[in-house]
Amino acid sequence: MKEAATARKKMNRGLVGGGRWPFAIGRLDSLAMNAPRSKRRRLALTVGDMAGIGPETTRLVLGEERLRAAADVVVFGPASACPKGVTPHEGAWEDCPGGWLQWVATGEPGEYQMGQASAGCGRAALRALEAAHGAALAGWVDALVTGPVSKTALHLAGESVEGQTELFQRWCGVDRILMVALAGPLRVGLVTRHLSLRAALDALSGPLVLEHLELLADFLEGRGHREPRLGLAGLNPHAGEGGRFGNEELEFLNDAAEEARGRGLDVRGPLSPDSVFRDALEGRLDGVLALYHDQAFIPLKLVGGQRAVTALAGLPYLRLSPVHGTAFDIAGRGLASHANLLETLLLAAAWARTGAASPGLTAELGK
Numbered sequence: 001m002k003e004a005a006t007a008r009k010k011m012n013r014g015l016v017g018g019g020r021w022p023f024a025i026g027r028l029d030s031l032a033m034n035a036p037r038s039k040r041r042r043l044a045l046t047v048g049d050m051a052g053i054g055p056e057t058t059r060l061v062l063g064e065e066r067l068r069a070a071a072d073v074v075v076f077g078p079a080s081a082c083p084k085g086v087t088p089h090e091g092a093w094e095d096c097p098g099g100w101l102q103w104v105a106t107g108e109p110g111e112y113q114m115g116q117a118s119a120g121c122g123r124a125a126l127r128a129l130e131a132a133h134g135a136a137l138a139g140w141v142d143a144l145v146t147g148p149v150s151k152t153a154l155h156l157a158g159e160s161v162e163g164q165t166e167l168f169q170r171w172c173g174v175d176r177i178l179m180v181a182l183a184g185p186l187r188v189g190l191v192t193r194h195l196s197l198r199a200a201l202d203a204l205s206g207p208l209v210l211e212h213l214e215l216l217a218d219f220l221e222g223r224g225h226r227e228p229r230l231g232l233a234g235l236n237p238h239a240g241e242g243g244r245f246g247n248e249e250l251e252f253l254n255d256a257a258e259e260a261r262g263r264g265l266d267v268r269g270p271l272s273p274d275s276v277f278r279d280a281l282e283g284r285l286d287g288v289l290a291l292y293h294d295q296a297f298i299p300l301k302l303v304g305g306q307r308a309v310t311a312l313a314g315l316p317y318l319r320l321s322p323v324h325g326t327a328f329d330i331a332g333r334g335l336a337s338h339a340n341l342l343e344t345l346l347l348a349a350a351w352a353r354t355g356a357a358s359p360g361l362t363a364e365l366g367k
Contacts, residue, residue, distance in 0.1 A: 183304025
């Protein structure tokens, strides 16, 4: 198995930046010659949709002493969301002055209503995302944390992608990415993301599942799990039970798991979806590969609530985000919690600082 794993690692070289998936192995310093070299790291934070809870949670989290102690923060977003006492920088991010907190003004949304998606808010969110992406790609920041955006607003602004994940994939010019969600002991990769259940089922294939098993293994190895134990979730009840409850396991999931094992991965399954997450919670698996969005996020949010964090593997920089959305229903009412955003920023600071696992922090996400 070790020989096969070595061959797999050699095969993966050259996919991005001349090495294995750079986010997965945590070698962030090698990606950006201009990255800050002090012990203290610099994080980019985008506000998100102005009609959602992003502006409120951003202002709240900037008052946290734990964040100030962990990293410098550069916020990208409209100047109108800037808290009192902070002067927004109207120029390019490259010319931003020093200090633990900076705010790069990226343009206003125009008129909008709180709690409602609009083209103006979509365009403002896109401008902030693109500016923060540029700073991350140049190595000016060590990690990028994104606030929640409205996919409807992005579409109204002229974008047709699923969401932020696909925007970063396009802007970075990479073919393969993996969303990994973390909550307590759960580390779950997603084969498909924001698709209808019907579209997700149609998109699944053996090669796609195999590709994502490899990406998840690389991600976990970079987070300190040597030879990670992976559980492949089945699609059907009881993983099909030999074809009695569906044929997808027989048609391609079994073969994908077998091929992955032949490449040196420790893959169990396909396992019944109602038990694979229990195995991970009880420490018998280091990671789970889920086949569609809700298969992953129902157990994740049960374990971590609104404190779970998502990460992207496959980009040439570190990108994390909270699991919650724009929460239009409570936007502007003073009801939003910034706990999830704080957890995400602290995890980004820890990973950017060490480039390795942060088991203590990630273990706390589900508490």
